[in-house]
Amino acid sequence: MYLTHSFMSDEKKQSSQPPLILIVEDHDDSLLLLSYALELLGCRFICQNDSSSTILVAKEYQPDLILLDILLPGMNGLEVVRHLKHESLTCHIPVIAVTALAGREQEERILAAGFDDYLSKPYMLEDLEAIICRLLNEKFEPYSAVEVCKES
Known part of the structure; x- marks a missing residue:
């Protein structure tokens, strides 16, 4: 497990602290991809590969959101x-299932288990951003990764 802070402009740091997201993913490539995506969106994050x-990490750090793989x-x-x-x-922390399990039946089973939303692999960065925005509302002012790429 490691904690990292993303790069942010000084004015954004002063106005609000970016959300802290706990990522639980056992595949290193998927974990790295999610961490890059969250860094682009201006989030802080904690990564776990098991x-x-x-539960102990979530209690201690009180993340704003959890991205949780299903097949661990x-x-x-x-x-x-x-x-x-x-x-x-x-119990108040929103949890998003990030999984390769696709299909309506699996999605219904996952949501019925208590997840707040569902993101199927492979996913688009815009889909991840939209879910985070929807679940975190005022806690999240994302950098639009698409806009950053267009500006370059």
Whole structure:
């Protein structure tokens, strides 16, 4: 697990602290991709590659949002989200399933388990940004990665 802060302009740092997002993903490439995406969006994040301490990390750091893979070794994402939603310190934290499990039936099962939203791999950066914006409302003022790319 590691904690990282993204690059932000001085004026944005002064106006508000960017949201803290906990990423739980066991595949290094997917973890790296999510961390790059969150950095582009101006978020702070904590990365974990296993689910064993997710509940403890969520209690300690109180992230604004959790991006949670479903197919994890040990405790899978469905079990983790059930525990998170039953803990008084973490039940309010929005949790997004980020998974390769596609299809309407899997999506319904995932949402019924307690996830607040669902993002199917592979995903577009704009889809990730839209979900984060919707769930974090006023806590999140993203840099539009698309606009940054157009400006270059």
